[in-house]
Amino acid sequence: MEDNLSVVLHAQGDLRLEERPIPEPGPNDVLLQMHSVGICGSDVHYWQHGRIGDFVVRRPMVLGHEAAGRVVRVGSEVQHLKACCVSPCLSSPGDRVAVEPGVPREMDEFFKGGRYNLSPTIFFCATPPDDGNLCRYYKHSANFCYKLPDNVTFEEGALIEPLSVGIYACRRAGVTLGTTVLVCGSGPIGLVCLLVAKAMGASQVAVTDLSSERLKMAKQLGADFPLVVSREDSAQEVAQRVEGMMGNQPHVTIECTGAESSMQTAIYATRSGGVVVLVGLGAEMASVPLLNAAVREVDIRGVFRYCNTWPMAIAMLASGKVNVKPLVTHRFPLEEAAQAFETTRKGEGVKVMLKCDKNDQEP
Amino acid sequence: MEDNLSVVLHAQGDLRLEERPIPEPGPNDVLLQMHSVGICGSDVHYWQHGRIGDFVVRRPMVLGHEAAGRVVRVGSEVQHLKACCVSPCLSSPGDRVAVEPGVPREMDEFFKGGRYNLSPTIFFCATPPDDGNLCRYYKHSANFCYKLPDNVTFEEGALIEPLSVGIYACRRAGVTLGTTVLVCGSGPIGLVCLLVAKAMGASQVAVTDLSSERLKMAKQLGADFPLVVSREDSAQEVAQRVEGMMGNQPHVTIECTGAESSMQTAIYATRSGGVVVLVGLGAEMASVPLLNAAVREVDIRGVFRYCNTWPMAIAMLASGKVNVKPLVTHRFPLEEAAQAFETTRKGEGVKVMLKCDKNDQEP
Amino acid sequence: MEDNLSVVLHAQGDLRLEERPIPEPGPNDVLLQMHSVGICGSDVHYWQHGRIGDFVVRRPMVLGHEAAGRVVRVGSEVQHLKACCVSPCLSSPGDRVAVEPGVPREMDEFFKGGRYNLSPTIFFCATPPDDGNLCRYYKHSANFCYKLPDNVTFEEGALIEPLSVGIYACRRAGVTLGTTVLVCGSGPIGLVCLLVAKAMGASQVAVTDLSSERLKMAKQLGADFPLVVSREDSAQEVAQRVEGMMGNQPHVTIECTGAESSMQTAIYATRSGGVVVLVGLGAEMASVPLLNAAVREVDIRGVFRYCNTWPMAIAMLASGKVNVKPLVTHRFPLEEAAQAFETTRKGEGVKVMLKCDKNDQEP
Amino acid sequence: MEDNLSVVLHAQGDLRLEERPIPEPGPNDVLLQMHSVGICGSDVHYWQHGRIGDFVVRRPMVLGHEAAGRVVRVGSEVQHLKACCVSPCLSSPGDRVAVEPGVPREMDEFFKGGRYNLSPTIFFCATPPDDGNLCRYYKHSANFCYKLPDNVTFEEGALIEPLSVGIYACRRAGVTLGTTVLVCGSGPIGLVCLLVAKAMGASQVAVTDLSSERLKMAKQLGADFPLVVSREDSAQEVAQRVEGMMGNQPHVTIECTGAESSMQTAIYATRSGGVVVLVGLGAEMASVPLLNAAVREVDIRGVFRYCNTWPMAIAMLASGKVNVKPLVTHRFPLEEAAQAFETTRKGEGVKVMLKCDKNDQEP
Numbered sequence A, B, C, D: 001m002e003d004n005l006s007v008v009l010h011a012q013g014d015l016r017l018e019e020r021p022i023p024e025p026g027p028n029d030v031l032l033q034m035h036s037v038g039i040c041g042s043d044v045h046y047w048q049h050g051r052i053g054d055f056v057v058r059r060p061m062v063l064g065h066e067a068a069g070r071v072v073r074v075g076s077e078v079q080h081l082k083a084c085c086v087s088p089c090l091s092s093p094g095d096r097v098a099v100e101p102g103v104p105r106e107m108d109e110f111f112k113g114g115r116y117n118l119s120p121t122i123f124f125c126a127t128p129p130d131d132g133n134l135c136r137y138y139k140h141s142a143n144f145c146y147k148l149p150d151n152v153t154f155e156e157g158a159l160i161e162p163l164s165v166g167i168y169a170c171r172r173a174g175v176t177l178g179t180t181v182l183v184c185g186s187g188p189i190g191l192v193c194l195l196v197a198k199a200m201g202a203s204q205v206a207v208t209d210l211s212s213e214r215l216k217m218a219k220q221l222g223a224d225f226p227l228v229v230s231r232e233d234s235a236q237e238v239a240q241r242v243e244g245m246m247g248n249q250p251h252v253t254i255e256c257t258g259a260e261s262s263m264q265t266a267i268y269a270t271r272s273g274g275v276v277v278l279v280g281l282g283a284e285m286a287s288v289p290l291l292n293a294a295v296r297e298v299d300i301r302g303v304f305r306y307c308n309t310w311p312m313a314i315a316m317l318a319s320g321k322v323n324v325k326p327l328v329t330h331r332f333p334l335e336e337a338a339q340a341f342e343t344t345r346k347g348e349g350v351k352v353m354l355k356c357d358k359n360d361q362e363p
């Protein structure tokens, strides 16, 4: 436990690999030896632009929030997780856990009401000013670390983070047996929505994207109707094509691009009485056919990350209900973070994993 | 039962009072002698513009859909309503009923699922091409006529129609004990939303309007915070003023103007995790801060008329929980329909009632 | 279309195969040539006891309500279904349909509210005094006949009826991704609940039965934890065994036996804040640990048949999400109805199908 | 701040007034000077029986959990509440607060999911072994102390605790505008359910009790139909009488007696598709018509205390929507706790308040 190599963003465009001190866990924390951490579009966005909306990188911040690792020390109050025999130690194994990156700081109305993701003061890994976990050693609230069963790999554990967006989106949409679903966008987030919709019993899922390349993975993961769209298509045309393919308008549309035209498509395409879930994050203002949504009672529901998804996700992975393994298309050791970020930036593959444990680079 | 004077719209701007034949009720219908029929903004809109969105007046259409009357004949299959002793007859009284103007024509998925207002083939009074009930005698599906208790007047019965918009909007919003509510717009629809929100237990209701005149009635009906806004105010400013007045952002906003700026206000003003209900109908496209709504999980839900509200509304009126009587500010006999429409067009008062029964012009 | 051989129950124990007139469809009806009709436990129960609760067989009644057939004539108002070219005719094919046996007779509050199964005056096949469809020709409300896609067999169509009980039970239970479920009873109804729970994303399903024989099919259909129980086991013991097997209490229990001890188990076994769904129908009074349910907020929800399930079920069968084919263990031509009923009575196999079309006895 | 006189239960029947040390608030706590504390049926039950179910008084425990007081010291981390200028101090006023007696100890699935009342390790005032607040000085988690507006008295603040049971019960029942409600039992809990149901828009509320004396207060608080029942009445008879009085079966029944016969009545009386909420706590096993509930889909939902009710309750009291003041029928200074308990034990009056502040015995 000597070094704590970390991927630190100093400012827009200034990404560095540097040593950081190993943190000291508080009474309710655990210290984790990180194993696998995925790179998210938002990590790349902070690197490229130094900000997302109102969140601005003002001082050096460790990136990374899709993570799994092993418990190496536990705080004095922690009961449900165990580290290894002697502490500090690396020889005997502590619990393997997946990390939920959002930890509410206050017991406010949102937390008490079961929607802690909406708590305005929440801690969130790699959202300024909070550090992420793309490093060797990271401390986290023990209550937001979830033990992985033996048959769930670290990488699956790390993928619970994006998967949670899909679970939460489908939950907010009310996807269930026989629901027909349109997913707009076939990036990593669109793909997890597809996977989850299928696992919840959706009978048909259509997926759109501008790139036919991107739709290949959707098809491979079970999309019934992959649909290449172009920027020239009008939203109503795309909506009609979707209805034509599916035989009826979908009950639910999950928008995962953030593009204004795709939000318009989402509204026009959805069946009366259905739901549009907005996952994709676009410009502050969007011009959309709200009248059409209103008179057909197509509800529009946003998604801000997720809450209460980890236990469910672990159950799904352990039982084999959802297979997220094909999402990982690239792996790099932590030392090669620069190439890993470059790969994600270029939109190659789907999910790039950084392997943080020098002695174990297995999935 | 000789004449059937009716208010017929022949084309944009061409409103006529004319005799029509008295209709013959089918086996599941009742024939009603109309008593009180309110004028709605949409009646005036058809008169002034000849259309609302895709609904175009192509052939003469009787106006009116806020109605109550007395059963004078019943179809052969009708069980739950009774006409008078001999039929046709006017001397002995049949049941007094309120008319739900929307009657689904098909047993489609929407009707079977309890959301018959969304059925695309629904009959609706005074929506082209379906005739309304601003006349002396009108036949309607008996299943959509609801008996009025003795302590509920005909005018209250007619007001159940706009009241239903308020009930349905508040129901979709999930208003309950302790909910704080912002109502945008203090027209008749905003006012019924105010009344219903209060009756459902809302602890604070703020109401906005451009006109301080219009807000007087809101204040009289119990608005806690009437707020005059101007077209120059930015949506975020108004939202902040609302938060300032109420001490916190409202849980729910019910938009009853259809104005784009007011929809923007609705989103910015609503608390994270809350609900914006769109009642007001505006332009096809609206530019709104969807990103703000999405990341704060402010759900946006439309309202298309209502369903399953009449029994509840009658219960409320009978028990005195809601008092709609102050909404009626003008009354005209049917023969003076022209003046009545002119009064509504000029935005004078709140609700104008046409009295269709020559022998009984009481409320 | 000469004969209309029908399975008629005249009184307790008096089951006859007899000719009946071919019915005349009304304007909103279709005449069906029946193809496959499953035998339900209730059919056998009427035969053996002449009654179920307050429903008493007072005059001869055709049995059968799990049915699929082909449209041979359509009423004058029917739009969405077609019969063959000439009518009556058997040579050219009409639409293949699954029959929803419950048809509301009145547009009452239950129907308008989307819960038509609760309408007290509902028509229901083979519930006295309403005739069922175990016959050659049967007329039914066209609105409650659902067209089968080509890749769904008649037998699958007939099985939508019991499947609907499972769909509705799981829907009332709120089963979704990652839900853990206990199903009590491994009869046909327990098995469809198992199938549906899995298709909705349940991560673990345990199934109990008194008979290990019965649990074999459960295991084959995907039960994670089959559990043989005995009448001597206390409810709390069984509950503990379930928790032990599953690693935690199940979120949801679906009771499909009607046995008092099993209802007790259902309550004790379910996690706090979870749901017990009562599908099994037992004695009027049951002695159960309501206090335990109340203080742990284990909600108890009944199931009376189903509503709004056929379209969803067809979507599931067409997309291959649910495989009900293994449920059919026996087939008999209509002429051998006596043996078919005897087979069901003895509890052999799972589902017995009667083949009503002389010229097509395929699945 | 010299003495801390406290009402301590040492064992069954052994209630003592004694001095206790003034507790030291932890970093997230506040120290309260208690002002008004109501006596609950459970306080009397512990005194009389030494236990409630599995909760047994094994060592001396301070009673009381319906409480309001003033903040006199705040822990180092507390932000939203303030004590007086110098600390300790009694001269200058700290915040006036109502105390939510249940404080979850663990961030388990129940707490994260917004149902912290179900957390098995929750701290709860005056439930063994946790001390209550019938004393002069009491420390509590600051997150579960809610600031009272100036126009809400301490006694109203204390009454939020029983009121919360009513709010939570009505919320679980889904009471809203036009709901018809049967409340079984006219003790303090039945009365708060009545008050809340009315405030949520219930159009009719019937209330039963064995004692016509008890029903007087119900009538005074707005019950539409007070109904004296006797132990000899069969449950079905009472159910029929309720239907007769109300003109239809109630949508919702809230059972507040714990008596088996009343639970039976609750099921029989409730409309198909409605809800029975079990608030009353009776014997472990109850014999009830579950079959009737199941086939009419009358859902049965328990209530374990409440969660997320204080802010809503304060909003209601501040806005005057609910008036709980008439519930207080007796007041005693803390020194006379013995008489106060005796008064409650004898069932005299409704709510007995103990006044804990020597210098301020106002409401």
Ligand SMILES: NC(=O)c1ccc[n+]([C@@H]2O[C@H](COP(=O)([O-])OP(=O)(O)OC[C@H]3O[C@@H](n4cnc5c(N)ncnc54)[C@H](O)[C@@H]3O)[C@@H](O)[C@H]2O)c1
Pocket: A041, A165, A184, A185, A186, A187, A188, A189, A190, A208, A209, A210, A211, A214, A229, A256, A257, A258, A259, A261, A262, A278, A279, A280, A281, A282, A303, A304, A305, A306
């Ligand atoms: N709400 C949340 O909590 C949350 C969480 C994670 C990600 N997100 C957002 O979800 C979105 C998707 O994330 P991702 O990582 O998959 O991004 P991504 O950029 O990898 O994928 C987006 C995909 O959408 C496609 N696309 C763009 N415009 C389109 C259009 N008009 N029609 C169809 N397809 C179009 C792109 O070709 C691309 O394949 C992003 O906007 C991201 O910010 C939101």
Ligand SMILES: NC(=O)c1ccc[n+]([C@@H]2O[C@H](COP(=O)([O-])OP(=O)(O)OC[C@H]3O[C@@H](n4cnc5c(N)ncnc54)[C@H](O)[C@@H]3O)[C@@H](O)[C@H]2O)c1
Pocket: B041, B165, B184, B185, B186, B187, B188, B189, B190, B208, B209, B210, B211, B214, B229, B256, B257, B258, B259, B261, B262, B278, B279, B280, B281, B282, B303, B304, B305, B306
């Ligand atoms: N969704 C439905 O089923 C349904 C049913 C009935 C009415 N409506 C719609 O509801 C809306 C209201 O109906 P109404 O009859 O009360 O109309 P109205 O025109 O009488 O009232 C609208 C009020 O909004 C005010 N207003 C306009 N712009 C505003 C702004 N920017 N901020 C604040 N206030 C503003 C106006 O001054 C006016 O008082 C209309 O758009 C109508 O079409 C919808």
Ligand SMILES: NC(=O)c1ccc[n+]([C@@H]2O[C@H](COP(=O)([O-])OP(=O)(O)OC[C@H]3O[C@@H](n4cnc5c(N)ncnc54)[C@H](O)[C@@H]3O)[C@@H](O)[C@H]2O)c1
Pocket: C041, C165, C184, C185, C186, C187, C188, C189, C190, C208, C209, C210, C211, C214, C229, C256, C257, C258, C259, C261, C262, C278, C279, C280, C281, C282, C303, C304, C305, C306
């Ligand atoms: N609510 C509804 O709408 C509805 C619809 C259809 C069937 N049902 C009811 O569902 C129940 C199941 O129907 P089915 O056709 O599967 O019946 P079935 O008799 O074939 O199956 C019941 C199974 O339960 C088992 N069982 C009996 N006691 C048990 C116990 N204590 N613990 C565990 N298992 C036990 C039996 O061995 C049997 O295998 C019946 O009560 C039926 O009346 C209800």
Ligand SMILES: NC(=O)c1ccc[n+]([C@@H]2O[C@H](COP(=O)([O-])OP(=O)(O)OC[C@H]3O[C@@H](n4cnc5c(N)ncnc54)[C@H](O)[C@@H]3O)[C@@H](O)[C@H]2O)c1
Pocket: D040, D041, D165, D184, D185, D186, D187, D188, D189, D190, D208, D209, D210, D211, D214, D229, D256, D257, D258, D259, D261, D262, D278, D279, D280, D281, D282, D303, D304, D305, D306
């Ligand atoms: N679930 C919870 O979280 C919770 C919280 C507080 C209280 N409770 C329970 O609620 C119940 C009511 O509390 P309370 O303080 O009002 O008690 P209480 O004893 O003061 O009132 C109960 C009333 O019910 C009446 N009653 C008894 N049997 C009856 C019957 N068969 N029919 C009609 N009325 C009958 C009694 O005459 C009495 O007036 C108690 O069982 C209590 O334990 C539960």
Ligand SMILES: [Zn+2]
Pocket: A040, A041, A042, A065
């Ligand atoms: Zn991410």
Ligand SMILES: [Zn+2]
Pocket: B040, B041, B042, B065
């Ligand atoms: Zn109108």
Ligand SMILES: [Zn+2]
Pocket: C040, C041, C042, C065
């Ligand atoms: Zn059956």
Ligand SMILES: [Zn+2]
Pocket: D040, D041, D042, D065
């Ligand atoms: Zn209490």
